[in-house]
Amino acid sequence: WTMVAGGGASVxxxxxxxxxxxxxxxxxxxxxxxxxxxxxxxxxxxxxFDLMTRSKHPEGKSxxxxxxxxxANFTDVAKTFAGIxxxxxxxxxxxxxxxxxxxxxxxGPTI
Numbered sequence: 081w082t083m084v085a086g087g088g089a090s091v092x093x094x095x096x097x098x099x100x101x102x103x104x105x106x107x108x109x110x111x112x113x114x115x116x117x118x119x120x121x122x123x124x125x126x127x128x129f130d131l132m133t134r135s136k137h138p139e140g141k142s143x144x145x146x147x148x149x150x151x152a153n154f155t156d157v158a159k160t161f162a163g164i165x166x167x168x169x170x171x172x173x174x175x176x177x178x179x180x181x182x183x184x185x186x187x188g189p190t191i
Contacts, residue, residue: 081128083147084147093148115154115156122166133171133175148186157187
């Protein structure tokens with residue numbers, strides 16, 4: 081599962097996952113960019129979390145969530161991460177229940 085900021089970055093992340101041999105494990109493709117508000121980001125993340133937490137991995141593996149992006153040009157990273165954290169707090173129990181591991185790589189001038 082991915083939540084990547086930026087159209088170019090989202091393509092690089094998806095291509096890299098495929099190049100590493102995990103294309104069949106890629107559960108979604110999407111991106112958030114354009115300096116979304118905290119509320120817009122929270123609603124996007126809640127949609128991803130809703131889909132991600134509906135069931136456990138069929139083979140009992142952990143689900144992996146990659147939150148990433150390149151260096152933000154104009155997106156307020158602190159604001160978007162506040163929206164991500166809001167959604168994580170709401171979905172914390174469900175994320176734990178299905179065994180989600182989260183990795184973050186994000187940069188920008190407003191962290």
